[in-house]
Amino acid sequence: MYVSSPPEPVGLANRMTARAALATELSGGASRIRALRSDGPLVLRPSHPKGAEPLTHRRPDVARVSLAAGTAGPLGGDDYALSIHVGGGSTLVLQEVSAMLVLPGATGGRSRTAVDIRVESGATFVWWPEPIIAAHRCDHEHDIRIEIAPDARMILREEAILGRHGEMPGDFASRLRITRGGLPLYDQRLRFGPGAEGADGPAILGDAGAVGSVIVVDPVWVDDAPPALPFHRDAARTPLAGPAVAIAAIAADSLALRRLLSRGVQDLGAPWAA
Amino acid sequence: MARAAGGSAALLLLADGRLPAGGYAHSGGLEPAVTAGRITDMAGVERFLIGRAETAGLTAAAFAAAACSRAARDDLSDLSGLEAELDARIPSPELRTVSRNLGRQLRRAMAGIHPHPHYATLGAAPHQPIVMGVAAAVLGLGPRDAALAILHETNSGAAAAAAKVLRVDPFEVHAILARMADRLDRLAGEAAAAAAGPACDLPAPASPLADIAAEHHRRTHVRLFAS
């Protein structure tokens, strides 16, 4: 459900729990925001187009929301949850104001962010966030679950930066699980940091400073998804076992990563190219 | 159909690289990583093997264990669900194809070596870990054995490939395998534990470079190994 429960009592000093929610619906031929609930550091605001957009191309008839961080973090011990419901036939573009910096907390412990998303029949979801930066000694678990209806469309980007400039990253894990019509479509949990053995080796990330992917789901690809395309030594487009593609890349830094992912999206052509 | 004596000999049979199931044609991503210039020495081989065991190895082990426990109960009704969960964990179509080719081959071999009606129920092109799990059950082995068999087979296969694509001392290759023995045991335990839960919660560790390199490898004209 997109209407979350009230914030839980804070068990330990400096630990923050946040429950935010967002819902859209189709009304009178245009998408509109039906529910918008910020909570503490998770600040949701209706917004205007911000730079190039894939698929929706700054159209005015879509619901557009921006997620901003009200405080630094998450820090160790913090527990954030965001629930998103893209109602039948509506279009939601979710963007972010700035990169998210994940930091260790004063008391240690793991920070968590859980995002639960439902994309209903005929809906379109564009999630175009900024990178997550895993700072030195952080310990963060990012968990994104998406259920998308078989006739809905979606494009989302995820980028992780391994430490601030010149520092080693802390422990970071990011799971993205997408089910389509209840069946698994994509499920990957990326880990790096001192606790993830082999992550900086040649099977996983090598010496990359940034890693990311773009996932695109389009029901028109049921019989004919775009073919696999390794378009750079460190990047490839791969069709999934369903009407979807993943564009994956590693790079030295966030700028180079963004360039590779953007190129992968441009290669998809209309209507996805930004 | 559990074995009284622990089934160690049956486990060795299943994990042996000489099992005639065509595994020798694959390097488990090692040659693609060498071709890309990401492995140049033995330290690189070891880091590669560790990373691979912790990602693709753990995934394969968990699915082998899950298939084994289902086959041991004679309940193969949701094997297609396991297949779909495994597909979702392998973004590269090349690696999905390799897994299914190796699965077909393993089934072809095991159906001749130790026939069982389970093999006929596995669909046209089952994933290798699923077949390994079923084969383990048919031999009277348990989920942890199935996990260990596929971890060992894929790890030693990739290590053996190092001798053909790099200048290596074969004793050093096996020294790496010896150092990894505890790791494989631990991963097999994790896999077996995960296999007791629902399929949607089976491990899904990502290895972006393995996916990217596999797609490049398919398009490389000169290669020794199929993957």
Add this chain to the structure above:
Amino acid sequence: MTEKTPRSLRLGVAGPVGTGKSSVIATLCRHLRDEFALGVITNDIYTDEDARFLKSAGVLPEERIRAVETGACPHTAIRDDVTMNLMAVEDMERDFAPLDIVLVESGGDNLTATFSPALVDAQLFVLDVAGGGDVARKGGPGIARADLLIINKIDLGPHVDVDVAQMVADAEGAREGKPVLALSRKHPDTIEKLCDWVRQLHAAHAAGHHTPVDPGPMAPHHHPHDSNHAHGHSHD
């Protein structure tokens, strides 16, 4: 294997690298494709070079030529672990049923590699005069006991100082009467002999009279006694 249902004749083509295995297969396809439903499986050391060659030669529709990648172990793929090749043959037989003959080309390896009887019903072993006139005399399981030994490129004999007649005689001496065929794609009569041999083999296979023979693993080297068998009885 006792196979009641009629299936294709599986014919292996082995021999050292460069002796013309692909060219022999191309020749067979060109001359027999109107009589028989054919398929070809190639084995390569590197990628799928031989399949590309045969496809570009246009001797069969492309989909009837498939490559098996052997991971730099071409001998393993036809002898110790034939699963990949066996499945490629079975897939081909299923996809293009009914097939009369499936030709399996081994990856060019060395003198000792022969096909397992689990994979093929019969096998050709291909040598060429350019490889040296003494190769046939050296023997080995393929040279001594393949169903047919081909001495290829005999038109090149004068250019490489090889006495073709002597080479054929040496080969016959090593084979205890099993057939030897001197072949050149420039000599149509030799091609016709090759095709006839395949026709007879196919007829025997279809009638259930052909029994696969394993040339065996690497032969022990005992040259001093070889001459004793040079004029052995002829059969086949």
